[in-house]
Amino acid sequence: MMRLTCPFCGARELHEFQFHKTAPEPGANPFAAVYERVNRTDISQEYWQHLHGCRAWLYVSRNPSTGEVYQVHLLGTQS
């Protein structure tokens, strides 16, 4: 996985982005939302920020075992 496609800026190099954390399960309690992570080897749904670009918060789903990126959405607009 060398590039992510920002909805505003297009495909950009990975070092422009910062990974924040995996998205908590729906209805996770506050402790789980802060400390626990969803560790799946087939799909990972994550919060990222285009920190060194437009600074948009992104919702990325990708496969952490192959590096394939499935989708990048603006955070809050993911289905």
Add this chain to the structure above:
Amino acid sequence: MSVRAPRYSAWSLLRGRFSGPGFWRPLWSGRQLQKAYDVVVVGAGGHGLATAYHLARDHGVRRVAVLEKRLVGYGNVGRNTTIVRSNYLLPQNHYFYEDALRRWETLSRDLNYNVMYSPRGVLDLALSDGEMVSLARRGNAMRLAGIDAELMDRAGVMKFAKELVPAGTRRFDIVGGLLQQRGGTVRHDAVAWGYARAASALGVDIIEDCEVTGLVTTAGVATGVETSQGPVAAGQVVFAVAGHTGAIGTMLGVPLPVETHLLQAMVTEPIKPLINSVLIYVHPHGEVYILQSDRGGVVMGGFLDGFPSYTREGRWSRLEDVVQSAVALLPQIAGLRVLRHWAGTNDMTMDGSFIIDRIRYDNVFLNGGWCYGGFKSIPASGAACAQFVATGTAPDLIRAHTLSRFASGHLLDERGGGPFPVRL
């Protein structure tokens, strides 16, 4: 049934030299998977093998199996930068890592296998006054615990690490450093092979190409594991799977405070002796550690790639960052060619300290969350984890490293960085 490997000595090596190829036996014999064991250890890396070795040696557990998905030493025990040290800040960590360092000092004799412990010194560098204050704080904490630490000014660093004498213009000059002289390197593959050989000689079954796919439970108690070679009954199960710790949590239905990140390392072509110790510099945007292997290659590593991955394929920008930092410290190495680079999967916890605790069931144990400290802690982890499994009580050294500390607020936050493994 067990094929005893010859005990190594100067005499046996000499005899082996003249006895022809039949003298050398496999270090651990290829045993068949049995139907039932007292303890099944999942993962034949450093921690799994050391745990099995101590279970058999110290606690007389008869039937122990180590099940490995791939090969002995395929994971992080063969992918690290071989550094051992005990220069930690928090008492719960530095007493534990000091126990490990003391065990490294005698490990070759204990295992009857040369692990090439080299106490060449680990030197943390400071390039600013603020970094000196931070190093002094850590050094003082170590000295209060009776661990060797020496704070050096610029002249002291330049005298100890002559390779740092400027061979070009250094953008930021060295202000000082913190030296742990007993720290250094250990030949990483030899640790896996030595533990496997010693455990095998004590009757431990080491089964490669045997993936554990599930846990078998009856009435709230684990009774065995499902594997790619069929079911195995087990009195107790220990998971020591490093980068796949989070996946084990998912398998057991226990979300863990763990993320899996890649950590890269690389080695250059061999050169004549240049770097005498292990040089470490942690800066606001990453870090770099540099040493020279016994073969002459310059080994370098740095910070995590920064997002969850199991690919073991590193990211290019991190590689660049490590090389730039290394060349900034040692301009002499700028022309060297990198021979190999690789990545390991690190199980990063939310406070930067490891976990050895029961997980979900009374007879299932988790040995994981090692962050950057996995390799250097192997001997202490094996001894402590084996004692926990055999006696049911966690030894004092790992009493604080529970899984429940995250919920109760008793975090061991060495870095003081909050619930994120990666925040630069």
